Amino acid sequence: MNEQDLFYILALQRVEGVGDIMAKKLLSHCGSAEEVFKTKTTQLAAIDGVGATLLKNLKDKSVFEKANQELAFLKANAIKTTSFLDQDYPERLKHCFDGPLLLFQSGNIDLKNKKIISIVGTRQITAYGIEFCRKFISDLAPLNPIIVSGFAYGVDIVAHQLAIEFQLQTIGVVAHGLNQIYPKTHKKYVAAVEQNGGFMTEFWSTTNPDKENFVRRNRIVAGMSEATIVVESADRGGSLITANMANDYNRDVFAVPGRVTDKYSQGCNNLIKTQKANVLTSAADLVYILNWDIQQDSKPVQKQLFVTLDDDEQKVYDYLLKTGKELMDIIALRCDFPIYKISGMLLNMELKGVIRPLPGKLFEAI
Structure with a gap:
């Protein structure tokens, strides 16, 4: 343009x-x-x-x-601007009838990678939420997805920080112009985000972070992503609005379940209960439902001479060495693991390069 x-x-x-x-x-x-x-x-x-x-x-x-x-x-200020007619405008956002006319960007955003997911949730993230985010993003890292969030307190900033830690591109979609940062306490993260991705907004430099702008911001977070993940949420909140928008755009939505007594699991549990979100217990759930191709889309990783397996992974590996290729359900049965757990373990072991998947849901040791 x-x-x-x-x-x-x-x-x-x-x-x-x-x-x-x-x-x-x-x-x-x-x-x-x-x-x-x-x-x-x-x-x-x-x-x-x-x-x-x-x-x-x-x-x-x-x-x-x-x-x-x-x-x-x-x-x-060297702000990059793209219109909905431009080739480098987020592809999925083009298909949203109410997508922004213009997007302003700072940093080093590169949208050639089509694996874009948004991670949202409460501003009052708990230790449970932090632990889940770390495991989830670290397990996804070899697939090199782009992590999108809103640069707010809580789940948002944790998602950005972990993306940077695991060398993933991350995009902060903000509810104001690029002449300022909100919240101000997050200024210390700006350089790292711009180096590993950047910021995106539809708002002019004259726009302040007013309440109504956050709802408008959420449609960009939902619309540009292949899937929206809600990590923790109370029974009301902005992350639920984002999840509903993602559903309206016909995107996949995932929610991390929690105890029914936990305040910040109520929103996620309700999304699952009303069938507005898939249950997300591990990175394997997302990879399976989105049908991501691990072999074609993973980062090139130098083969390790010594791979560390935990006790459960070692048990599965020893079983496959002994029996050869085997069905996932049979592996779970013979190794005495629930099926939801074995799927995550097999993904982790595949990413470590010690097993490989075969047609028909078979796996074998390498």
Whole structure:
């Protein structure tokens, strides 16, 4: 997108009464944002939803001054801007009818990797939530997914930090302009996030982190991701809104179950109970349901001379060495493990390079 196109799209965004959906209608009809301002009123009036008030607002010349000011900010701060028509706009977000007209980005975001998941949850994350996030992200790391979250307190910042720790790209979708950081206490994480991914927003530099902006932000988190994972949530909260949006966009949703007496497991348990989310107990659950190809999509990892297996993994490995290839259900039965546990163990062992999957849900030792 060249500077002139960006200028007119920015101006269109400042027209009162023009939201993302209406802007896309106008662009589709006129061909470009510049042509929207040049098209005759009689022709614009024929577009569904365009009334007298909007026609009058399109004549407001002050929008060009505002567009110039924002354009100057974007250029001065090396902010990358993509429109929903651009090739590097998040692919899945293009299919959301209410997806943002423009996205502003800082850092080193690279969306060539299509494995994008969002991790959300309570701002009051517990030790249980932290432990799950660490195990989940570390197990997924060889598959090199992009981790998206909202850079908020709790689950969000833990997800970003763990993504960085395990050398994964991470994207913080924020509810304000890129001239500031919220919460301010998270400024210390900005450099690391930008080095390992970056920040994304639809909001201008003049926009503060007002309450209503967080709900709008959540649709980007849900819409750009292949799946949304809710780690912990009370019976109400922003993460549940994100999960509902993901469902509306026909995305997979996963929730980490918890004890029925735990406050911050109620939201997750309810998502599972009402069949709005898949149960997530390990990385293997997500890999299986999303049908990710481990062999083709994993990071190239130097083969280890000495692989450390825990006692349970060693038991499974010894069994496969003795018997050769075997069905997962039979492995669980003979090694005396529940099926939900064996699936996670087999994934971990596969990622360690000590076993390999075969057609028909068979596994063998390497």
